[in-house]
Amino acid sequence: MATTFMSTTLGQAAVAIDIKGLYAAYQRQPVLENINLQFPAGKWTAIVGPNGAGKSTLFHVLTGSMKPLRGSVQAFDQPISTHRKAGHIAYMAQREAIEWDFPVSVWETVMGGRYGHMRNDPLWRRLLPSRWYDRRHAEAVREALQAVDMLGLAERPIGALSGGQKKRVLLARALAQQASILLLDEPLAGVDPPSERLILDVLARERLAGRTVIMVTHDMPGARRHVDHVVLINRFIRGVGSPDEMLSDAKLAELAVSSIEQSAHDAQVAEASSFTAAQG
């Protein structure tokens, strides 16, 4: 099992996120094992793997909603939580993770991306009615909505949007944060072709502006031309390299096989343990 360090393939680029010896599990079911990964700063990396490979779990660890069993995660040589608190890490959730019936408008949703920065404003100001206070953050929200071509729908309730529009609102919320690291969970899933093109363009611009873009995806013909690096993952790191190397048919077939072997191996282990349990 090749657990390649990205730095070995990528030369001297500065490291945005550094994951060392990470293990994570759901209810004692291992999901990620021995993950060592360095995401270079200012680059666009895609994390690719089959369903249930632990991609989203990796993001849950990075956003702090899941505690790893073992291992450390640093961002720019500091614990990642420090950067979360400073608002340096923006996260775009999957569409299904959100309650679209919630009574908020597009504008208010995107303003949510500013909430981290608002903690730096003095308390008395934050307690003003949002009509006055929000102005200080309105410019970032407007820019973000403009970037995803949703400014015209700013006052819409989020429940009244189409699937592609919902994705764009979630992306705008991440953009409004003006963070140095963008984590995107399946930004292209279930999106119509025009929206996909728009999202890829926006992300390409963010990368040019020096931001680190990390996205999870399980199929990526459209993204292939844009990304700098691809990480193949299926519980373990299965490969790290350029899109052409990693997304070759042979490599992807290997990834699919590894997931079949994995489940066969799991079944064997389960059988063996139930056998010993029966013996004892």
Add this chain to the structure above:
Amino acid sequence: MAELMEALGLFGDALVSGLIAALMVIVNLLPGSISDAFQYAFMQRALLTSVLVGAICGILSCYVVLKRWSLLGDAISHAVLPGVAIAYLLGWPFFIGAFITGALTSVGIGAIERHTRIKSDAAMGLMFTGAFALGIVLISKIASSTHLMHILFGNVLGVQQSALLLTLVASVIALLVVWLAYRPLLLYAFDPQQAQALGFNTSVIHYGLILLLTLTIVASLETVGIILVVAMLITPGATAHLLTDRFKTMMLISVGVGVSSAVIGLWLSVVLDVASGGTIVLVATSWFFIALLFSPKHGLLLRQWRRWRMG
């Protein structure tokens, strides 16, 4: 220390008298056939309590409905019973005991959910029925059945000054917290993972909201009782959710529904000489069905009308 408490007590009494006087100004604008019922001191206390309970339940109701915490609210309200009994045994004010067992139960539910394979609905069901059963057993040993009835179904006409003060304090705390932590609470209710990614301490927000819910339930006990308090935590928010797509508007409507149900229900219960807690909840339920039928956006009638026009 004792002097301080006394001064606070005096301040509270003065505040209550002031608020009652303000309410009576409004009540006296109404026709005599309605305002006559409110000439007695106990009715005035009941009125102020109802207004406060309607308001804080209305506020909390928005979070309960949007976070799908209805069953949790039901669980906490039932779990309060053994606390009332224990406080009675130890000679404490009832709300301290109620608050402790309510909070303990909600923490217990969270712990079972997180550390075992039991799912949350089962965890809630078993914890609150267990606590409620303990409460019934304790109370059957120490108090009369009228006492139990008052706890279970509320007795707003018999509200004492101390309980009214507690409700006032709880209302002020709830209002302050929702105002000061408006954005973290909103973000947590809407998208907890985003709140986490922005570095908010979501366990503090989570348990803070649960404590606030417990406080609201304890403060509403005298008015609608343990069994029906959860209605005041669901119905106003659900009604408001049918009427608007803005969170702040939802909160205003929800408070309106809560307060109007409590006041109209109180008055109706006196005029008709029926149980006040039940009447208050029935008025709230009526509001809900009116909204369900006539809401401009999410109501059934207009939706049918539009469908008929289209088809």
